[in-house]
Amino acid sequence: MQAWQVRQTGEPGEVMRLADVERPVPGDGQVLLKVRAANINFPDALMCRGQYQVRPPMPFTPGVEICGETEDGRRVIANPALPHGGFAEYAVADSAALLPAPESLDDAEAAALHIGYQTGWFGLHRRAHLEAGETLLVHAAAGGVGSAAVQLGKAAGARVIGVVGGADKVAVARELGCDVVVDRRTEDVVAAVKEATGGRGADVVYDPVGGDAYTQSTKVVAFEGRIVVVGFASGTIPNPGLNHALVKNYAILGLHWGLYNTKNPKLVLHCHEQLTELAARGAIKPLISERVALSGAADAVQRVADGVTTGRVTVLPALRNGAGA
Incomplete structure (x- = not known):
């Protein structure tokens, strides 16, 4: 072969x-x-x-x-x-x-x-407990991991803000269903997110990028917001200021999806059943x-x-x- x-x-x-x-x-x-x-x-x-x-x-x-x-x-x-x-x-x-x-x-x-959608489901529902009506900010929203989070966020009834890099990815993010799309190459991400949320910020931030994206996340996360750390596609692993998390009253949540396969595999099967149902009714694709x-x-x-x-x-x-x- x-x-x-x-x-x-x-x-x-x-x-x-x-x-x-x-x-x-x-x-x-x-x-x-x-x-x-x-x-x-x-x-x-x-x-x-x-x-x-x-x-x-x-x-x-x-x-x-x-x-x-x-x-x-x-x-x-x-x-x-x-x-x-x-x-x-x-x-x-x-x-x-x-x-x-x-x-x-x-x-x-x-x-x-599998991996991208399971990661999104565990990150948004198991870790961040995203609720309908909340605002979800997704970095790299046109990518493989980000696009899954966008669809899952919309399926959960959230308002989704997608951050992307480049005009072609702006178009993709809009097609995916993002309510607001921010092009990090031509816009100030922090200012754009604050404007889109009336200064309140995002309730949940989904970050597979790290680096500057994480820094931006800390500036736009809402009171009692949750930043879900999924990966470091930028190649830079942030060093979070815990004093900042304390003063602004937000949570930093790590997500290593692979651990569920050994720590609680029944949850992986449950997640797959949920994803299969969402796919069957066209809520995710x-x-x-x-x-x-x-x-x-x-x-x-x-x-x-x-x-x-x-x-x-x-x-x-x-x-x-x-x-x-």
Whole structure:
């Protein structure tokens, strides 16, 4: 079979190599899956760079989120067991963690429903307890993680303000349903959010960016607001001033979704059931901006790493004619 492999750390476009390898052999409690679609996540790029908290043994195949097919024909969503990741024709995953792929979504959409939407659901509902009528601010609102949070926020009845970078991403954020869109490249984010909220600020801030975005969050979070720290796509990990959180009376909430898989896996299943129901009634639908063939995976991962994509870019091993919309 064909699989992308990483044998040394570096930029994805430089260190990912497509190779002919043997199919992975499932271990105890694992199952072999034919990869129908593999969604690209920012951690895939970080693993290539050697900067992620999980460092699989080399050579490894990136791809942490797939829609796959079991040997008995079931269509499932899974997180592949590294080093046998999803940017390949076959992967392996823990059988106990398989989730049924929603019938309302195609393979690419189903692959993209998992990590980003689970993170959004846990962040907004389990951690921040977002309520209908509240204002939600989402950084990187046109990206894969941000777009999921926007849709989940709207489904929960929140007023959503999206922060993006560039005119093309402004258009995407508006299509996603943001009530207000702020272009950080041409606008003062703090001033724009304060104006949009009548000076009150956002009740919940969803931040997968870190760096300057986090600093902006602390300036626009409302009284008794909650800042959900999801990741650091900017590459800069903030050092929060706890005296500031005390004086302004807001909460800083960390979210590591992966921990729920070991600490409380029943909640992951419950979340998937909620997401499946939302997808069935059309309240959420993963934004797939590109579907690329397996041969285009390295270039696609690099573009996600560079922050020039919108929504989700998904690899389809069965696609043989390059990239498509």
